Amino acid sequence: MVKKLSRKFYTQPTLKVAKELLGKYLVRKLGSRKLVGKIVETEAYIGPEDRASHSFGGKVTERCKTEYLEGGHIYIYLCYGMHWQLNITTSLAGKPECVLIRALGHPLATGPGKLCNYLKLNKSFDGEDLTKSKRVWIENRGKRTKPSTGAKLGAGLVPHRNKVSGAGKQQVVATKRIGIDYAGSWAKKPWRFYLKNNPFVSKI
DNA sequence: GTACAGATTGAG
DNA sequence: TCAATCTGTACT
Numbered sequence: 001m002v003k004k005l006s007r008k009f010y011t012q013p014t015l016k017v018a019k020e021l022l023g024k025y026l027v028r029k030l031g032s033r034k035l036v037g038k039i040v041e042t043e044a045y046i047g048p049e050d051r052a053s054h055s056f057g058g059k060v061t062e063r064c065k066t067e068y069l070e071g072g073h074i075y076i077y078l079c080y081g082m083h084w085q086l087n088i089t090t091s092l093a094g095k096p097e098c099v100l101i102r103a104l105g106h107p108l109a110t111g112p113g114k115l116c117n118y119l120k121l122n123k124s125f126d127g128e129d130l131t132k133s134k135r136v137w138i139e140n141r142g143k144r145t146k147p148s149t150g151a152k153l154g155a156g157l158v159p160h161r162n163k164v165s166g167a168g169k170q171q172v173v174a175t176k177r178i179g180i181d182y183a184g185s186w187a188k189k190p191w192r193f194y195l196k197n198n199p200f201v202s203k204i
Numbered sequence: 205g206t207a208c209a210g211a212t213t214g215a216g
Numbered sequence: 217t218c219a220a221t222c223t224g225t226a227c228t
Binding site for chain 3: 054081
């Protein structure tokens with residue numbers, strides 16, 4: 001069953017969305033072609049309190065202002081002057097929370113920068129509404145990972161130890177985020193999620 | 205205005 | 217291990 005994800009999905013708590021996006025399909029329409037890739041790796045960035053987030057402390061800059069949009073919008077920005085990073089906003093309007101899409105199940109989309117290059121995503125998609133857009137959206141193709149009933153998210157997880165949850169075919173692993181060692185204790189939060197044993201997940 | 209670091213990547 | 221090179225922040 002193919003079903004486009006609705007506003008209701010995106011406005012759920014960020015950690016939940018980050019986890020449930022795994023196994024969903026990102027669809028990008030390029031002219032008459034349609035590129036589709038399964039999401040296999042994500043990271044959550046939670047608002048004013050997350051030191052690794054651009055909106056840490058409630059800052060609103062020209063770059064990160066779209067992060068404050070209601071769940072279901074695209075927040076895309078340039079990193080290191082050359083790589084675009086695709087984020088999906090979550091939660092309610094005014095709350096700077098989002099999920100970074102780090103990898104798709106495609107050899108040319110195995111990293112946040114490569115993914116955007118492959119799907120031809122750039123600044124023109126900043127603020128795009130995934131529930132209304134005709135050129136990019138996310139689908140549930142009936143093979144979704146089973147919602148976790150075991151490990152609790154957030155504060156309940158112990159840093160430095162990977163937790164595997166989800167009894168479905170595809171297991172979800174939670175571990176610490178990548179490339180944000182400067183963020184102190186926030187760098188250790190197990191807010192990176194990926195599908196266990198998936199070959200397209202970055203190996204770190 | 206200048207200096208520097210960053211949610212990265214591919215080449216050497 | 218490094219450089220590519222845009223954006224935001226902390227200085228002068």
